[in-house]
Amino acid sequence: MTQHKETYRETWAFVLQRLSALVLAPLVIVHLGVMIYAVQGGLSTSEMLGRTQSSFMWPVMYGLFFVAAGVHGALGFRNILQEMTTLPGRSINTFALGLLALVLIFGLQTIRAIA
Amino acid sequence: MDNNSDQRELTVHIWRSEASASDDDLQPDGAWQTWEVPVRNSQTVLDVVTWIQRHRDPDLSYRYACRVGMCGTCAMTVQGKPRWTCRTRIGTVVDGNELTIAPLRNLPIIKDLATDMAPFFDKWAEAGAQFVPDRNVDQQTMAPVKPDSRARRTADVAIECIGCAVCYAACDTVAWRADYLGPAALNRVWTLVNDEREASPKEHLKAVAGESGCLSCHSHQSCAELCPKHLNPTASIAGLKRKSFLLALAGRS
Incomplete structure (x- = not known):
């Protein structure tokens, strides 16, 4: 791996983590707000599905949410492994990509279920 | 006595x-x-x-x-x-x-x-923390640098480092990852990135944007707290992060 490629990759990892945080911040607030509102008077599957199927905006919002969370979480996990373990860079990247894949798979399933 | x-x-x-x-x-x-x-x-x-x-x-x-x-x-x-x-x-x-x-x-x-201060100074060399003069500038006339220009003032704020390694010893990130360049070397590079006489500030940025460079800083600010010259390497490193970020977005990292 050349110095330039390494620099390029690390800078983009940094940029993507910040941009995904930027996307996550408002979505987390909306998500928490809806949770607090929805839990009043108890939760039911039909009530939740009724809401998420009422508009195409809900699946879109949660789609964006899980992609941003996956990217942000995987990069953060990668940083922690880089700093706190002596694992080689390649294994660290594999772990991080694995985590991203897991979130994307579960996220897609969820979206399919609520859309 | x-x-x-x-x-x-x-x-x-x-x-x-x-x-x-x-x-x-x-x-x-x-x-x-x-x-x-x-x-x-x-x-x-x-x-x-x-x-x-x-x-x-x-x-x-x-x-x-x-x-x-x-x-x-x-x-x-x-x-x-x-x-x-x-x-x-x-x-x-x-x-x-x-x-x-x-x-x-x-x-x-x-x-x-x-x-042994050798690893500390080796990292200055690794970070490319040396001034590279712009050969295109006419050496006879010397380009004037206005002391009150924004770039000059930004460089001046960080320039009084005496290399005592207090910030380096204070830094938790250095303690965690042995290859991290550390506050002093990165602070020096920030002065070069802002130096109007520098041949290629972008090359300096590229040298410190890698895994062991400015992007690893956690902004704990121990360096700024303890620097005996009252410099703020954390702010310098934040500047390097900002410029690396913009360079990447502009597609030139």
């Missing part, structure tokens, strides 16, 4: 090494040794160490040069925090009667209080 002693004595604990650093063990085993040292007016931590070496144990190793806060040679861990010892008065760090002095953290110990 003894006539300005006020008879009080200070209990001084100094860390003594039992071996020099090796590649596997930068900070080898050692033990605390305690002396009573007479208190004097305006006494500095360096005065205390010197007194012990001259009057109690000539075998005690430490390092200093200018004694006036210019050379950056005498930094040690005083009361658990890195400080330059020549300009640290006892009165400002001793609360009670006890003083502890140990070698700087994050550097290999040579003996007792003397650390």
Whole structure:
């Protein structure tokens, strides 16, 4: 791996983590707000599905949410492994990509279920 | 000299090494040794160490040069925090009667209080922290640099570093990852990135945007808190992060 490629990759990892945080911040607030509102008077599957199927905006919002969370979480996990373990860079990247894949798979399933 | 002693004595604990650093063990085993040292007016931590070496144990190793806060040679861990010892008065760090002095953290110990500064300065070289003159500028006429221009002022804020490694010893990120370039080298690169006479500020940015560079800083601000010159390497590193970020977005990283 050349110095330039390494620099390029690390800078983009940094940029993507910040941009995904930027996307996550408002979505987390909306998500928490809806949770607090929805839990009043108890939760039911039909009530939740009724809401998420009422508009195409809900699946879109949660789609964006899980992609941003996956990217942000995987990069953060990668940083922690880089700093706190002596694992080689390649294994660290594999772990991080694995985590991203897991979130994307579960996220897609969820979206399919609520859309 | 003894006539300005006020008879009080200070209990001084100094860390003594039992071996020099090796590649596997930068900070080898050692033990605390305690002396009573007479208190004097305006006494500095360096005065205390010197007194012990001259009057109690000539075998005690430490390092200093200018004694006036210019050379950056005498930094040690005083009361658990890195400080330059020549300009640290006892009165400002001793609360009670006890003083502890140990070698700087994050550097290999040579003996007792003397650390090997080579890894610290090697990282300046690794970070490309050297001025590269712009050969396209007409050397005869010299391009004027306005002292009040924004770039010049930004560079000036960070320029007074004397390389004492206090920030490097204070930095938790250096403690966590041995290849991290550290606050001093990155702070220096920030002055070059803002230097209007630099041939290629972008090359300097690229040199420090990697895994071991500015992007790894956690902004704990220990460097800014403890820098004896009151510089703010954290702010310099934040500047480097910002410029690397924008360079990447512009597709030129």
